[in-house]
Amino acid sequence: MAQKWQKKLALGGFVIITLIFFFPSLFLHRVPLPTDLIDDYLLDAPRVGENPLLRDAIVQLYPNLQVLFNQKKQDLPLKDNVYIFNGLDVSGNGQSLLFSPLVFLMPIFTQASSFFTFLVILYFFLSGLNFFLFLRSRNYSLALSFFGGATYQLSGPLIAWQAWGTIGGVMAWFPLLLYAAEKYARTRHGGYLVLFSLVNYLALSNGHLQFYVYALCLSVLFLLFRLITIRKKINLKNYLFLGGAILVNISTIWWVVSPFITAITLSHRSHLTDTSALSWQHLLQFVLPNIWGNQLNYHAPLNYVETFVFIGIIPLLLFFSTVVYYRKSDWQRQWFWLVCLLGLLVYNFFPQIIQPLFFLFPFLQSFPPFRSLFLIDAILIILAVDVLKIIITTPKFIRFKFKYYLMVVIVVSLLNQGSVVHGFTPQQSLAPLVNPPSYVRYLQSVASKPLIYSEICPLNLYALYGIRSIFGYDTTYPESYYQLIKNNGKIISHRNILNAKISDQQFLRTLGVQYIVSKRNWDLPLVFSEQDIKVYQLP
Template sequence: MSLRPIINNLLDKLTAYTKLPIFPVILLIFIITGIYYKLVIFGKIPLPADLLVASYSPWFDYYKLPVQNPLISDAFSQFFLWKHLAVDIFKSGNWPLWNPYSFMGTPLLATYHSATLYPPNLLLLLPKYWGWGLFIFSQTLIAALTLNLLLSLWVKSTLARIAGSIIFALGGLMTTWLELGTAGHAIAWLPLIIYSIEKFSQTTKFRFFLLLIFSMVLLFLAGNAQITTFSFFIALLYGLFCNFKVSKISHLNLIYLLLAFILMAALVSPQLLPSFELTSKSIRINEGYIGEFNYGLLTTKDAFKFFMADFWGNPVTRNYWGFLNYAETSGFVGSLTLPLLLFSLVYLKKNVKVAFFLLLCLTSLILSFDNPISQFLYRTEIPLLTSSYASRMLFVSVFSISILAAFSLNQIILRKQEGKLIKTVIWSWAAVIGCLLGLLLTYYQFNQIYKSSYAKDVLATYLSRSDLNVPLLIISAKNSLPAFIQYSLVLLIFLIIKISPLKKFDEKKLKFFYILFTLFIILDLSRYFLKFNPFVDQNIIFPEVSEIKILQEKEGVFRVGREHAEILPPNTWIAYNLQTYEGYDPLYLLEYGEFMNFLNLGKFETGGTSRYAELSSNYKSPYLDIANVRYFIATLRDSTKRIPGEHLDSKFTKANYKLIYKGRSFALLENPNALERAYFTPSIEFLKEKQVKKVFEEDKEHDPRKKVFLSESLNLDKVTGKGIVKIVDYSPNKIKLQTSTQQSEVLVLADKFDDGWEVTVDGNPTKIVKANLIFRAIKVPPGKHNIEFYYWPKSFDIGLKLSTFTIILLISSTLIFLKLKRF
């Protein structure tokens, strides 16, 4: 029985199905779900929790695991925790405004990259950690589906749309930033924004006006300021581009688009206004980390990684030897995307759409790579645009390349230009062969010269440099082979098809060839995606261990400190509802950064303030006592300083803290001098902040436990410090206390001061001032009183009212347009 009729029948049916409008959507969902098979089938979660439990005490006493990727710890030390904290606060019926667990308290919603108001966060309501898994999955799926929708306006070929969508969803930083869940989510909405602009410009239908606002709101709430800024300017330029016509309707469209931007800004003002306020007071205004690495501008050799993902190695295989780090500099879009990009430059029919995305691609590459233009731009320090590494412009590069690749493949398929495609494949193949030969010849020549005793000493210095290290050249050669194999297979398959005697089946054979070509792109990018991103068992995501449970069972409100070592890294305390003075965030308050510098160095310095607020050595400090630091966690080491062991760090033994628990590598100590979270101070003095800093730095006899400096007068001459204070309720945005005193006293709450905090005594608003530079203090009249601190910043209040008004306005407008049948 001949297989030819069966194959022809299958191809005919497949062709018929591919013509259905819903087919690309179903196929993309199927492909993305298949790529996430570890989540869908095995229930593994995309989070580098293996790095957490294998690298830090007390978990590494229980878990001996290989670490897949040591590079992406921010996923578990920032974004995962902030989003779950926000959802937990929402579940309690409150806005996620304040994080009480880090930095002695810090704004949560105002921290822009926490993205607490981003609607897909609702997925985190799902049990266990399935919500996080689906949240990350949704990023890839949204990116693929929105680009497919945009391409449906211009690209007829289903295969071309699928290829472009997969390149965008998995290419470059969309993979390496995946588990952070911010930048990828942000740019995933850019295709929908452009689609809305395009459709509104063509039809002026109100539904596309609403869709534009909705998609821009999602962009701004996704939580990455740099990518949001890039995307906003691209949308603005595309809006001008679409309506650059001298006619009334074009001018009117521009007005509508401007109105959409304004309404979007109003809707997201509960996020933007607090974020602008916090940023202006954060360490970010003085942080110069991007300058240390040449602003993150890519080197020429990073261009290889666009089409050979691991040319300079990979952190997963522990052999990366490129510039900066892999996660920030990988622009990989698939080896077979290179021929499509070359086709777009040489053969693609140029029109205004092609010109726009070619120009966008070129501009993004100029701004990503080191050159005089990019150097000038980053030295001017334009807010938002140049606030982080330049390499993050690769998000835009991948976006524009994916569209150009789809345009190219569409023209190749529809106009039967396979010959031109093969030319670009041959060019790419030749380029890879040239790289391979160059690497092998260099390796051979270096070894030949190195064998000479005369040359050994001369070459030693050069061969020790990473870019001339001979063994690493072999890594690059090996990692060039996947691209070489793909190009070779494509050429071989095309050759077989061409020499096949079945001429009447040429068209169907070409369809088969294009399917294989697209499949190679999908498989190549899937390999890149799965190699980089760890999927872990749910039981190792912030697991319960006895050492941490001991702290959780302690009564009262208190803070925990730690040795500056391999223990509970900053922010991870949030998962266990433990409060600390440490934290990790590029947007925490600058004045708190200065205070941490004082704890570490004895001086209130602004320069050198790090996004890591950690105590490095001064574990015995009265300023920790007044911060309610009741417990410390320390490592146990042997005589060679290795973990585990029997010995504490000498700084802890000198501090005379009480040892209350001793494990294999983990010790828990109690600070007997720690004050309560809320207390009455026995002595006060009003001093300006500059004078207080001077006293703290110079007066070594000053005891902050016995005397509190107030930033403003509370009209009290004398206090006794006597009285009773009880914390009745302690929650992120609200703290309730009961007090009893014989006379007017000053109550100190050892939580971070912020202008958004208000306080009432028996329901009556009262004045709140800074105590000892960073804490809160109020005057409490004699007698028994109920005191309530609550956090409700004015910037959020204004934003919430403005957003509510805008929502009402849009609902009313929608009803009007529906009635007029112009929706």
């Protein structure tokens, strides 16, 4: 009875943290996005907000979700984004919620922003709860498991990436994959393989393959490690369950991932020469984000926020305490996590060691090392919890006072760091502008869903106004389309995969472009002009 009450208390603790952290969303109807950028991006104005480098959450993922939400509400066949010219079959999209069971909850919500908010809050809550369950499966106490779950829930990766509404899901389901692996290794019960398969699909269909691949790799390695170290007699039924689970998971993954990998080899990332090594300054962010230096000033490839790896001073000090408190048996017991931690650190700070693999498997370029930083945080927290268990079980240790002192310090520290990058914006700010820029209104009036190439705003925001764009931020193009672009030498830019020069009129005609939006003067029919923004018609 007492144990059940303690579990309910732990569950209530995660609910309270979630209520506090998302108070503006739950009670003031604000969306957990850091700033309102819709108007700024359409006008090509200077960026504003607490964290302007969360660009893609505003201009790519949220507009895509809006389109998907509208399709579901109108009972239309679900497609990724009908306003972005890519021609790819829906099964090849590696960054979409299309296949997630959660899309069936969309009819409950009246606005896409409400559904987006629901996803962010759900993943935040589940990340802590699932990490708690995993630690409990490893026989840590309720208090230690709650400490680990809360630390993971409020760690840098969960905070920095929650505004995407997709990556947070991978990090939320990852601990449950570890939980299912641990329970199966201990019991050999087929039900935990079913759980592993279901959670694997939830993470896979969540909408971000890069983070998912790293989470899956570590989960599978952990499962193999536990199966080897926990030796149990295996009967025919166990073999059948395990073989069936392997076939189901491989088939599911291949169905979603293979079209993505086929196209990825012709993407802009396959031409990158930067190995995405992190600099030493990023190590500071494990301890003091935005105190010893603004993380936005540190060198990081693509998106600086990806390096936000904060877990707090206390967990990090506990991790380093292993040198003092760990005995030989403890090092042997935790060698799996220690080896994985060392490997991930080397992988992130010296990625050149795997560069030869890029020649054999070019698609690996599209899985940058720094996408795996959340695994480093998770491992550090696991080891911190383990050494804390050793510390508080030593003779003459004053556990009661230390436990509550520790909780106060960690919660205050983590909530403080969360406020550094987290922001909320009113729902109405994310709706399409009632009075959009004049050039947008003109494009709406000249044709139904016109296809444009824009130098002003080559972003998915045009989808909010029923305008199709040839912008393609990520690899969602079929082989034939990629080959066409590659033959014309256009697949070299990160900002815009197409990088189509306006002077290549024949190339743009082949793509079906009708209008070009630019601030430059071109020898093309000018059909609209306002201040320095011009709209040209492609004859």
